[in-house]
Amino acid sequence: MQMTEENLRGLFGRMTGDEKHGWAAASTLHAIWVLYERVLNVSPSNIDDPGRDRFYLSKGHGPMAYYAVLAAKGFIEPETLDTWRQWGSPLGMHPDRNLAPGVEISSGSLGHGLPLGVGTALGLRAQGRDARVVVLMGDGEFDEGSNHETMAIAGRLGLGSLTAVVIDNKTASLGWPGGIAGRFEQEGWAATTVDGRDHDALEKALTGETDGRPRAVIAEILPIEEGSTA
Amino acid sequence: MTAQVTRKQMRTVFAETVIESLATDPRVVMLTADISSWFFWEVKKDFPDRVHNFGIREQAMIDIAGGFALAGQRPVVHTYAPFLVERPFEQIKIGLGHQDVGAVLVSVGASYDDPSWGRTHQAPGDVALLDTLPGWTVHVPGHEDEVAPLLSKAIAGDNRVYVRLSERANSEAVPVSEKFTVLRRGKAGVVLAVGPVLDQVLAATATADVTVLYASTIRPFDHAGLREAVAAAAPNVVLVEPYLRGTSAFEVTEALGDVPHRLRSFGTWRDREARVYGTPEEHDRLFGVDAESLADSIARFVG
Secondary structure, eight states: OOOOHHHHHHHHHHHHSOTTHHHHHOTTHHHHHHIIIIIOOOOTTTTTOTTSOEEEEOOOSSTHHHHHHHHHTTSSOGGGGGGTTSTTOSOOSSOOTTTSTTOOSOOOSTTOHHHHHHHHHHHHHHTTOOOOEEEEEETTGGGSHHHHHHHHHHHHHTOTTEEEEEEEOSOOSSOOTTOHHHHHHHTTOEEEEEETTOHHHHHHHHHSOOSSSOEEEEEEOOOOOTTOOO | OHHHHHOOOHHHHHHHHHHHHHHHOTTEEEEESSTTGGGGHHHHHHOTTTEEEOOSOHHHHHHHHHHHHHTTOEEEEEEEHIIIIITTHHHIIIIIIITTOOEEEEEESTTTSOGGGOGGGOOTTHHHHHTTSTTEEEEOOSSHHHHHHHHHHHHHSOSEEEEEOOSOOOSSOOOOOSSOEEEEOOSSOEEEEEGGGHHHHHHHTTTSOOEEEEESEEESOOHHHHHHHHHTSOSEEEEEEEEETTTTHHHHHHHTTTSOOEEEEEEEOSSSOOOOOSOHHHHHHHHTOSHHHHHHHHHHHHO
16 A cells, blocks of 8 residues: 555544644654655564664654554554554553564653664674664653763764654753754764755655764754644 | 682673673673773774773663664673662663563672772662562672673573672682572571672581571572472571672562561661771671671571
8 A cells, every 4th residue: 555644644643533733743753754655674574674774763752653654654553553552552652662563662761762773783783784773862852861872872983874863843941052963963973954844855864875974863843833734 | 828819800700701702602792881891802803893882871881782682682781780780770671671672781899899989889789679670680699600600691591681790709619500509408497698698608607507598590589499498497587698688588478478487688788878988898797797797696596
């Protein structure tokens, strides 16, 4: 089935029961969709292949967009979305890799995805594989000290197979003067800031050539104006 | 005392064992946070992608270990005990346990290997903390010769293992076993010695009519071994552990759920910090786990 964004909106609505407001609030959806649709080599047919690309959803709260994309891509039956958060469902408010098909890490508490991603990228490097590891996090999550430890490690090790996607909807309590991209650059990453709803811009930032440095894509999601069609 | 001069530190045996495993098992990766990293400088030349020193970044290190395990590697992770277990405790819970992946965590420093460093370098709560998480095997070797067999087996497996190394060691090794080892048999009670407290327990019970059990593996707890020993003696159980007093008391209670028994636990204080420096032996006396104090306490308890 060729999944369109219209279908995706329907899948999303199966969980939220609200295709308009929930959809607009899904700050992660665009980046996850672009990753699974245009960037990553991962699908239900190669999910057990150790050489597959990895997507780690570090920002595990509000995973409806993630589940919708996984359903759209055939990892999860669409009917399963109707059960989310219920007893016996594989889909919770935070994803569990041991329950949900296609989910690569169990997440929910902040600050674990990036170091898990670095470990996996280093493991794949030790195995001589060139698979990519993409970690999606939020700007509030970026506050966590573990991320800053990890940013330094990945920069120093020149971990070119690693990408951090930071959804920046300006929710970090004390903010990041000068922006998040500058922090990554200071630690030796190649950082790009794009409009987090612009699929082509996201794709370009996620696939452009790098010089071996780990890559950070800051996907800015600004509040939607009244009457917007987004 | 020439024998002591030639004895190796547990930490040295650990490094030798890991270096050997790096050459023979391509799954193995060694992660450090500066502590002991010098042991691995040479072998990193042979295995640059499998030996990493991340600097003093313990939270990242534990999650990175989880990431390695997700990729199919076998991470061995090492630093000083408080920084390995206490500081990154949520990383242990989420990055390893909740992902349901394994790693071998190897600490040094124990509860008070060098109390002159003060509270910051003491981790008497490490085993009790891991008890709050499912699925951990815990080894507490009491002699350097016990380290290699315990560690080699841990590295060859897939599960979550904590190896608690100490700079203190018993005068002789006990062959490693997953079960408790019976070192002495008696009638008045059963004394369980965990790891590097065995010398003082043996000295304390030299003339007592008690069974002495030894454990270098304390999780899983050998329920059957304890029941067997208690069945052959008065049900007076003494627990001597080199960390928080009573850490294994709940396991004793589980093991003897249907056996009327008495239990007395020894270890470090739970209710206050020992805010003093000095030597490990002075702290043994403070906590009542030196041979003389134990002899007195055990005699009064089983007598």
